[in-house]
Amino acid sequence: MADRTCKGAGTAVEDKARPEESTLFLLAGWAVSSAGNLVTEPRAYGPYRLLQMARRICDASEDMAVSSRRLAALGQRIDEVLETWAAGEDAFLSAAQALVPELVSISRSAK
Amino acid sequence: MELLEAIRMRRSCRRFRREEVPATILRRLVCEAAIWAPTGGNAQAWRFGLVTDPALLEAVTLVSPGLPARAHAVIVICQDLTIARQRSRNFGNEEYALMDTAMAAQNLMLMAHSLGLGTCAVASFHRGGIKAALELPETLVPQLLVAVGYQAATPVAPARNTEVWWCDRHGGQDLQGGRDGCGR
Numbered sequence: 001m002a003d004r005t006c007k008g009a010g011t012a013v014e015d016k017a018r019p020e021e022s023t024l025f026l027l028a029g030w031a032v033s034s035a036g037n038l039v040t041e042p043r044a045y046g047p048y049r050l051l052q053m054a055r056r057i058c059d060a061s062e063d064m065a066v067s068s069r070r071l072a073a074l075g076q077r078i079d080e081v082l083e084t085w086a087a088g089e090d091a092f093l094s095a096a097q098a099l100v101p102e103l104v105s106i107s108r109s110a111k
Numbered sequence: 112m113e114l115l116e117a118i119r120m121r122r123s124c125r126r127f128r129r130e131e132v133p134a135t136i137l138r139r140l141v142c143e144a145a146i147w148a149p150t151g152g153n154a155q156a157w158r159f160g161l162v163t164d165p166a167l168l169e170a171v172t173l174v175s176p177g178l179p180a181r182a183h184a185v186i187v188i189c190q191d192l193t194i195a196r197q198r199s200r201n202f203g204n205e206e207y208a209l210m211d212t213a214m215a216a217q218n219l220m221l222m223a224h225s226l227g228l229g230t231c232a233v234a235s236f237h238r239g240g241i242k243a244a245l246e247l248p249e250t251l252v253p254q255l256l257v258a259v260g261y262q263a264a265t266p267v268a269p270a271r272n273t274e275v276w277w278c279d280r281h282g283g284q285d286l287q288g289g290r291d292g293c294g295r
Contacts (some may be wrong), residue, residue, distance in 0.1 A: 026169060034176040039237055045235075049176055056180050082125070086269035 023060045030056065044089045047096050051078050070109045077102065112225040120222060122268060124229030126189040127260030132184045136226060137161045139185065144222035148214035152199020153205035158214055160187035160245055160253075169242065174240025175256060176191035177233035186219065187241060188212045189251040197232065205252065212254040220257060229262035 034049040058075030061067045077099060084095040128169045141159045144191055150156070164172055172178050181278040189295065192211060210229030233256040241253040273293035277283050284290035 008142055022169070026173060030176065031171040033174050033237055033240065036237060040295050042234060052176075052180075079126070083267060086267050088269075 019102060020064050021063070023063050027053070027060055047093065048085065051082055051099075052095060055082070056080055068091055070106055073109055074103075074106050077106065112222075113277055117170055117221045117224050122266040123231045123263045124260070125231055126240070126263040127179060127181050127183060127229060127258070128263050129181065130165070130183065130261045132259050132261070134163060136186055136228070137163070137186065139226075140219040140222050140259070145188075145215040145219040148211065148218045150163070150199075150211040150214075152195075152202030153241070154195045154199040154203055154208070154211065154278065156191045156198065156203065156208060156286075157211060158189045158191055158194035158251055159215075160189065160244070160247075162187060170244035171236075171241065171256070174244060175233060175236035178256060179231050179233075179236025179258050179260075182231075182260050184259045187245065187253050187256040188216055188255045188257065189247065189253045191250050192252055193250045207255055208252075216255050228259055228260070230235060231258040233258060238247040245258065246275060 031053055033051070038046055038049060053054045055075055058067075058071050058078070061071045081092070081095045081099050085092045138161065139163070145159060146155070146157070162168055165185065168182070169183060171179075172189070190205070190208040192203065192205060192208060195208050197203070199207070201207075206247070216232050220232065224231045236253070236256055238253055241247070241256075242251075245253075247253065271293070274291045275293065276291065278285040278290070282290075
């Protein structure tokens with residue numbers, strides 16, 4: 001039988017001493033809250049929250065000193081897509097879909 | 112700032128600069144603007160939590176998917192439904208209290224805008240999570256969060272639906288022949 005114990009888990013005191021852990025916990029917790037809330041929220045909030053999550057990861061990369069030009073570029077494009085929400089749900093959903101093929105060129109840009 | 116200008120230029124801000132909002136300003140938003148909103152049955156059963164402590168902000172953010180990242184202050188608008196019911200009987204149900212909350216929020220957001228601050232009203236949060244994070248007593252119900260900070264950018268205004276009114280009976284026009292549209 002597979003051993004399912006979490007061998008990597010440190011104590012709360014050890015974890016708290018690391019700012020990266022705090023950043024990651026906030027990201028993970030926010031995703032959990034989003035999942036819970038999305039059950040009763042409009043459908044388009046799903047992709048919106050996922051893009052917000054991606055944006056928060058880009059922000060977190062700065063906090064964790066692992067930022068890069070492509071993460072910054074992705075963050076900027078995500079902001080532009082999120083702003084299309086003001087033009088209506090259809091505009092946002094189509095902008096969100098259009099961002100996907102752009103990932104290839106963004107990914108190939110300088111790290 | 113003219114009132115109409117504040118109404119038209121206020122935006123929901125979802126990205127803030129890394130700049131703290133002084134607690135004195137937050138108190139002014141509540142004491143000089145929010146509490147002057149009307150309430151059903153004059154209940155005034157609202158309570159405003161000013162959250163600026165980083166650890167508490169983190170806890171609030173954790174359970175509030177709608178809250179913008181990096182908000183440096185959050186005003187948690189609660190209603191004490193026990194007081195609301197005592198003071199205004201059937202006006203004190205949660206539906207009416209929610210209207211009171213909304214009107215208070217608009218007041219404080221307009222004042223914040225006039226002071227050069229950005230705000231974002233957030234209804235997407237977990238009520239039990241907020242109660243736990245802020246150790247709210249059982250009688251206080253959090254109804255709306257307002258993130259407050261200095262805007263990183265000015266968001267674009269969504270187009271307005273202007274076909275919104277009629278005069279007298281449904282579908283009627285006014286004496287100048289106008290009907291439905293605000294743009295004409």
